[in-house]
Amino acid sequence: MKLGDLPTPALCADRAALEANLRSMAEGLPGRRMRPHVKAHKCTALARRQADLGHVAFTCATIREMEGLAAAGLGEDLLLANEVLDAHRLGALDARVTVAVDSEETIAAAARGGVREVLIDVNVGLPRCGCPPAAAGGLADRARAAGLEVRGVMGYEGHAMPIEDVARRAEVTEQAMALLTAAHAEVGGDVVSAGGTCTWAVNTWATEIQAGSYALMDHSYAYADLPFRPSLFVLGRVISVSDAFAVADAGLKALAMDHGSSDVEGGSVWFYSDEHVTFAPAAPLRPGDLIRVLPKHVDPTVAKHPRLHLLEGDEVVDVWEIDLRDW
Amino acid sequence: MKLGDLPTPALCADRAALEANLRSMAEGLPGRRMRPHVKAHKCTALARRQADLGHVAFTCATIREMEGLAAAGLGEDLLLANEVLDAHRLGALDARVTVAVDSEETIAAAARGGVREVLIDVNVGLPRCGCPPAAAGGLADRARAAGLEVRGVMGYEGHAMPIEDVARRAEVTEQAMALLTAAHAEVGGDVVSAGGTCTWAVNTWATEIQAGSYALMDHSYAYADLPFRPSLFVLGRVISVSDAFAVADAGLKALAMDHGSSDVEGGSVWFYSDEHVTFAPAAPLRPGDLIRVLPKHVDPTVAKHPRLHLLEGDEVVDVWEIDLRDW
Numbered sequence: 001m002k003l004g005d006l007p008t009p010a011l012c013a014d015r016a017a018l019e020a021n022l023r024s025m026a027e028g029l030p031g032r033r034m035r036p037h038v039k040a041h042k043c044t045a046l047a048r049r050q051a052d053l054g055h056v057a058f059t060c061a062t063i064r065e066m067e068g069l070a071a072a073g074l075g076e077d078l079l080l081a082n083e084v085l086d087a088h089r090l091g092a093l094d095a096r097v098t099v100a101v102d103s104e105e106t107i108a109a110a111a112r113g114g115v116r117e118v119l120i121d122v123n124v125g126l127p128r129c130g131c132p133p134a135a136a137g138g139l140a141d142r143a144r145a146a147g148l149e150v151r152g153v154m155g156y157e158g159h160a161m162p163i164e165d166v167a168r169r170a171e172v173t174e175q176a177m178a179l180l181t182a183a184h185a186e187v188g189g190d191v192v193s194a195g196g197t198c199t200w201a202v203n204t205w206a207t208e209i210q211a212g213s214y215a216l217m218d219h220s221y222a223y224a225d226l227p228f229r230p231s232l233f234v235l236g237r238v239i240s241v242s243d244a245f246a247v248a249d250a251g252l253k254a255l256a257m258d259h260g261s262s263d264v265e266g267g268s269v270w271f272y273s274d275e276h277v278t279f280a281p282a283a284p285l286r287p288g289d290l291i292r293v294l295p296k297h298v299d300p301t302v303a304k305h306p307r308l309h310l311l312e313g314d315e316v317v318d319v320w321e322i323d324l325r326d327w
Numbered sequence: 328m329k330l331g332d333l334p335t336p337a338l339c340a341d342r343a344a345l346e347a348n349l350r351s352m353a354e355g356l357p358g359r360r361m362r363p364h365v366k367a368h369k370c371t372a373l374a375r376r377q378a379d380l381g382h383v384a385f386t387c388a389t390i391r392e393m394e395g396l397a398a399a400g401l402g403e404d405l406l407l408a409n410e411v412l413d414a415h416r417l418g419a420l421d422a423r424v425t426v427a428v429d430s431e432e433t434i435a436a437a438a439r440g441g442v443r444e445v446l447i448d449v450n451v452g453l454p455r456c457g458c459p460p461a462a463a464g465g466l467a468d469r470a471r472a473a474g475l476e477v478r479g480v481m482g483y484e485g486h487a488m489p490i491e492d493v494a495r496r497a498e499v500t501e502q503a504m505a506l507l508t509a510a511h512a513e514v515g516g517d518v519v520s521a522g523g524t525c526t527w528a529v530n531t532w533a534t535e536i537q538a539g540s541y542a543l544m545d546h547s548y549a550y551a552d553l554p555f556r557p558s559l560f561v562l563g564r565v566i567s568v569s570d571a572f573a574v575a576d577a578g579l580k581a582l583a584m585d586h587g588s589s590d591v592e593g594g595s596v597w598f599y600s601d602e603h604v605t606f607a608p609a610a611p612l613r614p615g616d617l618i619r620v621l622p623k624h625v626d627p628t629v630a631k632h633p634r635l636h637l638l639e640g641d642e643v644v645d646v647w648e649i650d651l652r653d654w
Contacts, residue, residue, distance in 0.1 A: 007390070007413070007654055039601060061602045063334070082576075082602065083566035085615045086334070102567055105614035121567075127597060127605050129567040129574050158600075239410035240429050240448075240456040247456050249409075252585050252627045254654075258599070270454060272585070273485075274366060274626050275388045275409065278454050287432035288412045299601050300579045304631065306653045326633045327334055327581075 001316040004290060008237040009254040011305035011322070012292075013216060015312055017231035018046075024227045025214050026053040029200060035059045035079060035193065037212030038324060040299045043308055044072040045320035046215060059193075059210040063089050068324040070095035079193065081154060081210060083121065083129050087113025098151055101143060102131040111146040118148050119193060122183045124155035124176035133179045137186030152191030155180040156210070161198040164223045170202040177205035198224045213298055220259040220296040233292040234262070234301070235309075236277065238285045246285045250293045251275040256300035265292040328643040331617060335564040336581040338632035338649070339619075340543060342639055344558035345373075351554045352541050353380040356527060362386045362406060362520065364539030365651060367626045370635055371399040372647035373542060386520075386537040390416050395651040397422035406520065408481060408537060410448065410456050414440025425478055428470060429458040438473040445475050446520060449510045451482035451503035460506045464513030479518030482507040483537070488525040491550045497529040504532035525551045540625055547586040547623040559625050561589070562636075563604065565616040573612045577620045578602040583627035592619040 003012070025034060031054045038047050039061035047058060047069060057077035060066045066078050067089065075095025083099075083106045084090070090097050091114025100121035101107045110118055120139050123130030131139055140150045157176035163169040177194065184192050195209035198221060203209060213221065216232040236250030246267070251274050255262045261269055267279040277293065285291075295301040302308070303325055310318035330339070352361060358381045365374050366388035374385060374396060384404035387393045393405050394416065402422025410426075410433045411417070417424050418441025427448035428434045437445055447467050450457030458466055467477045484503035490496040504521065511519050522536035525548060530536060540548065543559040563577030573594070578601050582589045588596055594606040604620065612618075622628040629635070630652055637645035 009654060083574075083614070085564055085566060103614050106566070123569070127569070127572055128600060128603055132569070237412055239412060239433070242450065242454070242459070245454055247410075252583065253630045256579065258579050258584050273455060276455055287410070287430050303580045327336060 003235065003311065003314040003316060006235060006309060008235055009250040010235040010309055011302065011307065012233055012235050012309045012311055013231045015310045015317060017229055018215060021215050021217055021228040021231060022049060022053055029209055030054055032057060033208060035208045035210055037210045038065050038069065040212030041215055041302055042322050042324035043320050044068055044323050047074055062327055064327050065324045066090060066093060085109045087115045091115050100154055102129055104142060107143045107146055111148055116149055117151050118143050119151055119154045119191060120187050122153050122155040122180055124157055124179045126156055126158040130155055133183045136183035140187040150187060150189050152189030153180055153184045153187050154193035156194060157199060161196055166225055169199065173199045173203050177203060181205055197221060216298040218296065218298050219294050230294065232298050233294055236291045236293055238287050238289040238291060241285055241287055245270060245278050246281045248277050248291050249275060250277055254304055255293060255295050256297045258300060259297035262296055263294045265294065330562065330638065330641040330643060333562060333636060335562055336577040337562040337636055338629065338634065339560055339562050339636045339638055340558045342637045342644060344556055345542060348542050348544055348555040348558060349376060349380055356536055357381055359384055360535060362535045362537055364537045365392050365396065367539030368542055368629055369649050369651035370647050371395055371650050374401055389654055391654050392651045393417060393420060412436045414442045418442050427481055429456055431469060434470045434473055438475055443476055444478050445470050446478055446481045446518060447514050449480050449482040449507055451484055451506045453483055453485040457482055460510045463510035467514040477514060477516050479516030480507055480511045480514050481520035483521060484526060488523055493552055496526065500526045500530050504530060508532055524548060543625040545623060545625050546621050557621065560619040560621055563618045563620055565612045565614050565618060568612055568614055572597060572605050573608045575604050575618050576602060577604055581631055582620060582622050583624045585627060586624035589623055590621045592621065
């Protein structure tokens, strides 16, 4: 099938660019040094490709992602890098399941739900989940007292990701990992899980890196000097043309805008509506012409689509279900 | 089932508020005077409720929405208020199908796809789809020459919706409808389709109003002095707490942010991540506590969810599939 045969809007990835990204990471952080985060693509077929390249342990953000990977036979070592208050669906999985805990309540929930292994989630500077570093040891004791195996710690230096200066980004990462390493000394276990696409190369303290975006690659990470290039776009079709602008059928329901407005290749965007983009084209367009829209933030863009179309040039060579959507 | 038994994040609507909105509109614009836009809820069960109240003709933004309503037996009079270049899926529907056209190409596509009826889409001031008003008559002739039945015109005064001053909003609506009425005189037919939730009461020129948001009702329309109140919220659960902030499991993948950041009831939002909201709670919270997040823009928020939970107080009294998602 050709690109032009697809109903639009359609989520597409350039297979060569995606494959190059996957291989770069597999060379840089082989095997267990990398625990791919599936929240970035929510796609079992893409996860299977990551496993083929040696990354057999995965990171998830939702219970649904854990369930889907387990059902697909990719459950060798699944980490839910997030807190949950009802862990019964996790406890029921036919997979090795580890869940992040950062409070008495989440420890109790893990034990009650039948989960056997946990990481102590430590706040290393991003105001989100994680206990204070000084509380990590005490929580590990409580977890063990509740019958849980404590595999180690995790802590996400998300506040380092947007830092443009590479040296400064490395410095902030080092400070965050000093907190995590200190917590680890109190907690024990052999896992120190951290990192993301923008710190994968500078975070040398973590035993495993939780990067996800590198595969499809955010346009908003253009500043970050990384060996990955954007492979994702949303295909739209021009449906209306006037003297001053053109309108295509790729709008807010097909593109996430939280990291900034998506760019249209060969056009200057005026605004987005639910199902439309109005833009000034660089060269005249006619109804039926195809356009490519470049999402700034891949994770929530992918989550809006049912399928990912893999391309070689203009040929659709494969179609992967975004089967880990929803919750 | 109780609210607290739902996995989170969960899309919820207060049934009494939703029902009051639906009844207000059915009284204000009974029967065919109102052609509900299903893009706002993408939910066949909600559309059925609108049909029960007398609105048996529907407006859609996507082919998928048209297919879903037709399959559900709600195809008495379906309008795709949008241009398409491949109309074969529309032509195959077991329903009365009308599609908007605004160019030679979209007329040819309708005829080729087996669609029999069209509206001439006229640009009445919003830079999006629609032909120039002066071109409407010529396009109607072309459509008839192509064997299509021209039912009339449509034109969306979307540029009037954000105007806070009611008198000014009415004035801009009048100017837009003057263009549409003039085009209608050239086109013929008995349909003048226009309007939206913020102009439903002041647009007295349209024979039918295409409002959608009124049912679940946008918080971003709070300025508009309308007899509808927000009935939609996203239920989240507190998963982590620190001294200064709390974190709940309702993030960017569960909430559309294009009309501004969603508010948390009883809290002040710091920021959203893919699956999290970090906020300062007005009163102390514990992990497991429930929160309500109020989306500014319902349409793309609903499109992120698989199901809508109907509530009476804290009781989940019904669950409706968001079955018209995707394309």
